[in-house]
Amino acid sequence: MSESNAIANGLAGAGGGIIAQIITYPLQTVNTRQQTERTLKRNKQSLLPQSSNSTKAPGTLLQIFQVIGSEGWGGLYSGLKPSLLGTAASQGIYYYFYQVFKNKAVAIAAARKVKGHGDGTVGMFGWLVVAAIAGSLNVLLTNPIWVLVTRMQTHTQAEKKIMEEKKEDLRRAASESTIAGSTLQDNLAELNSIKPRPYGTIHAANEVYNEAGIVGFWKGVIPALIMVCNPSIQFMIYESSLQHLRAKRAAKKQGDTSISALEVFLVGAIAKLGATVSTYPLLVVKSRLQAKQEIGGSSSLRYSGTFDAVLKMIRYEGLPGFYKGMSTKIVQSVFAASVLFMVKEELVKAFMVLADKSKKVVSNMSS
Template sequence: MSNALVNGLAGAGGGIIAQIITYPLQTVNTRQQTERVAKQKGLITLDGSRSSPATRGTIFQILQVIRTEGWGGLYSGLKPSLFGTAASQGIYYYFYQVFKNKAENIAAARKKRGLGDGTVGMFSWLVVAAIAGSLNVLLTNPIWVLVTRMQTHTQAEKKIMEAKSEAILREASESGSMDLSKFEDKLAELDSTKPRPFGTLHAVREVYFEAGITGFWKGIIPTLIMVCNPSIQFMIYESSLKHLKAKRAANKRELKNVNALEVFLLGALAKLGATVSTYPLLVVKSRLQAKQEIGLNSALRYTGTLDAIIKMVRYEGLHGFYRGMSTKIVQSVFAASVLFMVKEELVKAILILAGGSRKILLNIAK
């Protein structure tokens, strides 16, 4: 079994475990990112409501979701997300290892010719991670569009209901009719309307009817730019790992292998640096992938990446690009730490199992 395949399988397994553990934080964070809050207006949101979930604490929002939607609300879109995580991590780690092997072979060949010390430099790590990340994004973006829709569906439905209620009240005010019973009946009917079920197939239909096939690649531009996130992450991780091993070798320590806790901490450090530097792109991506038709305000709808950036700066200010970042830092750093730790342990386990299977086959052959 090639080391690229081993790393691909281990990356998929580690990604699934990390996703399950941190998914509630991811759901809340996506809702925070897609919430519009106008600048200089306190708690007055762009759609006219006076209470914005994005301005409240993460714990409060988690409890609010549990109260109004049950535990299932925190895991909206989990199934496609798990599939997407497995596919994404598997594809990423597979191609990352393939191109990493090529980079190491090139570095070794250069050393034989008297060029370099035989190690892969930081720029090479960035290129390797960027190529693997780009292939991953192009292949898995439709999955994440569906996940974003499912995570923000309840939020979008709530805004639509609020817009309908405001329209009924406005109609009643403008009509000047003394008979308010028909408007009260409309409001009562609206209040009694239960949220429609919204599964993966519903999300697929919504995206397709809204924008066609190209709708599944919404947010692809900021997502491709965000390839620098794992590039920065792996540059920090590989460089830190290399430095730690070199330091131990120089000190002639007996324990030269890095343990699970050290991998956990290195993964946390790497993800923290990558998340802080690329978070605004993540917010723009989530805004583009979420349902656009919320209310009648054009400020709530984006036609593309540039339009989203311009409207966010105009209506929300620079603060809008960092909405929910504290939640994302906790979620992504913890998820990355778990992923790196589990991945390294799974690589060891797969190699042990593969070695055991090889011995059994050799014994049978004898």
């Protein structure tokens, strides 16, 4: 029964994750671009090339319209295919192992109660450990997919940066009188006419492999593993809140202690909000590492690893750099998590009802 319960949760998690991903993907694309955009502290302006963006970034809604205007609707859904694969794999793996370890934790708590230790329930620390183990397995198995998704989401942004560097080189050459003014205008016009190249999953995979080999597919895995505390905090709040609701209803001696879809939605939103705010800086570092490193200009735009990224972000951008796009992420992740939890719980209920019906049919046929 516990095995079928784990499978039901794995399948439901994958289904809920896909639905939530499709609905909120445009926000996720814009958020990734916000996270990977470098903005200097005012007193550090001279340390990076003039082509780097140092102006205040536009709001989320304006950025969405800008992407649609310059890249079409497809720009908002760049990398959607591998993202859906990653979501299905990630949620399926996570919820499967989460349920497996959750069942073990419940069994251990029950056994401890029999021996006179504890009240038979899994405490907050227990939920934290269960979620952390499931999350670590998920990160190690699915990180390559998210590297490709990040590359595809930020490809146009990286191409624009490269183009800006080329234009700056041409202007510098013109100021040094190595090329004629008319030639400069012609070259700039030619660069402006170039559109970002089509960028598919295979192209992204080849680029990652050519840059860093197989190891490149696990870029950002260190902050990603540390970020396991995000779903750990999320599920600790989620499970504890649901347990509190059921206990409260049981104390009032209400006949039905089940949780409604709306209550699951609200509890999921609160849980994700708390987890997102506390771990967002790690998400920014992970996105920076997984995105295509800037070509040309100062080395401060490129990161060799997690520690290097953290030091350079503190030095050149200050603490605000670690919270870029957080408001977008809060809206996207909280809404996505709420939809995921709600859909998952309904799918689990449907799966268990079907399982019970199939068992009755089999028993009737055998009798």
